[in-house]
Amino acid sequence: MSKYDIFFHKISLIISLAVLWVMLSGHYTSLQLFLGFLSVLIVAIISSRMNLIIFDQPILQLYFIKFIPYWFWLVVQVLKSNIDVCKRILNPKLPINPQLIMVKASQVSNLAKVIYANSITLTPGTISIDLDGSNIEVHSLSNKGANGLKAGDMDRKITSAEANPYV
């Protein structure tokens, strides 16, 4: 971790906070922009003094850009599994087969593992219950969801997005 890294973390925090402020306020007179920028600076200084910026982790904002293709794929998966679970609920026989399975998470960084576990929970039919090292314990509503996870599509996509060297 170099001095340059710390500087880059702080700058990216300030930029993203400023963009968020401009988006949420909708006021563009010079006085209000100045006050907004002042509050952004104060928040950045306070959060770096409170050690809220984790310097040995990759920068979150860049992570978001890295994963953009993955987000689109994830939304499609979420819609698909939503339709599947809706069908099971509305079926009079309630064809469910709840089960606990272990899924391997092949990601390197903790942040990518969290993204994987959160994606599992976001898709209806599967909930990540426990994360232990590189194994995720998953509660699945049906065989279909469990087999989809065991096939490892989502795992591979996150790992390849994490290893993307260009961002």
Add this chain to the structure above:
Amino acid sequence: MDILTLISSAFIMIGSLSIIVGLIGVYRMPDFYTRLHAASIIDTLGTILILFGLIIYHGLTLISLKLLLILIFILITTPTAAHALAKSALHGNLKPTIGDDRS
């Protein structure tokens, strides 16, 4: 009537319908964990469709941008809450019913 208004109201209607389906699921499911699955329909499909309908209704304005932000934050926080619930239930020794195969 405007065509965009029609499309957005269709999205909002389908979203409301999916929330009703999720509620039916919460009633019908046998135990705590399976009920969480039904509730996650409300979190994902319901919010995505309703907020998407509202975004279409407002067009390309600052309001749509804020609605998109709300959508992103909801999609990040609700799985975290569901995971916390499931984990605390498992560590509180609430056993899930396994292999109730009626399919």
